[in-house]
Amino acid sequence: MDVYLASPRGFCAGVVRAVDIVELALAKFGPPVYVKHQIVHNPHVVADLEAKGARTIEHVEDIPHGAVVVFSAHGSPPSDYDAARKQNLHVIDATCPLVTRVHNEAKKYAREGKQVILVGHRGHQEVIGTTGQAPMTLFDEREEFPSDGWKQGVEVAVLTQTTLSVRDTAKAVSEIQKRYPAAIVRxxxxxxxxxxxxxxxELAKLTQIVLVIGAQNSSNCNRLREVAIAEGVPAYLINGPDEMNMEWFKGVKRVGITSGASTPEKLVQAVVKALGPASVIHIGGGEENITFTLPRELRDSQKPANTVSGD
Ligand code: SF4
Structure with a gap:
């Protein structure tokens, strides 16, 4: 059996920044550092940071008065910042700058009096954060197109969640454009x-089965699995080698592996090792050279050795 490894895969710049923020906050302020929501959607990343003194909490109200808290990469609604102010929390914001950009677009279009439509998945943390920024209508493309609540004679701006399927989002946007041909689409x-x-x-075209390494609650991992299935190959989303079923590989000579934006590379390498392939073939290879600056208060801090991002 040969393993085909997709590139790019794994950590994106927003995840590297968010994990670095928690590690730098721990180094600067000492544990515990509270994290509102999972810092990124991966249980291994969360567990590694918790072993160093991070405490993941879902509701701001449950964080002790005056504590240091990092808000997760997915973005948070203004009500969370209000709650943090009331509790005198020291907030360090790890919202990915690309999510902040969507928040700013939402506020701008709402200020201009446009009807904002967000294409996104109901209940996802990023969508909770974005819908809190301004009045808007959510269109979850997995559901029926909503038949009511569509005003006519208004200017419309369409925004999208950052981690959706490119293909499904294009379909959702074209549904909206049938109603609003002049809509501004971001x-x-x-x-x-x-x-x-x-x-x-590309990976799915070359292989007989695709493994996506990552967490079940990771939006971008789920979308990768769907992309592979749409190419006609079976695809499984697993956290690591323990979740593999060797029945999947009967008669299979070419296994494709990729991973989502919140998956540490060590988990990909553990799966490759468990498969014990005759050879590992790297495909793709698109370089990503994007980095995001840290919050000002952490820019001069030193990262400790043995960092999660360094995996
Ligand atoms: S997946 Fe995209 S939006 Fe989300 S943290 Fe990474 S770079 Fe930012």
Whole structure:
């Protein structure tokens, strides 16, 4: 059996920044550092940071008065910042700058009096954060197109969650454009999501089965699995080698592997090792040279050795 490894895969710039922020906050302020929501959607990343003194908490109200808290990469609604102020928390914001850009677009279009439509998945943390920024209508493309609540004679701006399927989002946007041909459409699907989906598509064309390494609650990992399935190959989303079923590989000579934007590379390497392939073939190879600056208060801090991002 040969393993085909897709590139790019794994950590994006927003995840590297978010994990670095927690590690730098721990180094600067000492544990515990609270993290509102999972810093990124991967249980291994969360567990590694918790072993160093991070405490993941879902509701701001449950964080002790005056504590240091990092808000997760997915973005948070203004109500969370208000709650943090009331509790005198020291907030360090790890919202990915590409998510912040969507928040700013939402506020701008709402200020201009436009009807904002967000294409996104109901209940996802990023969507909770974005819908809190301004009045808007959510269109979850997995559901029926909503038949009511569509005003006519208004200007419309369409925004999207950053981690959606490129293909499904295009369909959703064209549904909206049937109602509002003059709608302003922003493409907010981020570079990391787009690049990993393109690589997964190429991977699926070359292989007989695709393994996506990552967490079940990771939006971009789920989209990678769907991209591979759309190319006609079976695809499984697994956290690591323990979740593999060797029945999947009967008669299979070419296994494709990729990973989502929140998956540490060590998990990909553990799966490759468990498969014990005759050879590992690297495909794709699109370089990503994007980095995001840290919050000002952490820029001069030193990262400790043995960092999660360094995997
Ligand atoms: S997946 Fe995209 S939007 Fe999300 S953290 Fe990474 S770069 Fe930012």
């Amino acid at each position: 493409n907010d699907i981020c570079y990391a999501t787009t690049n990993r989906q393109e690589a997964a598509q």
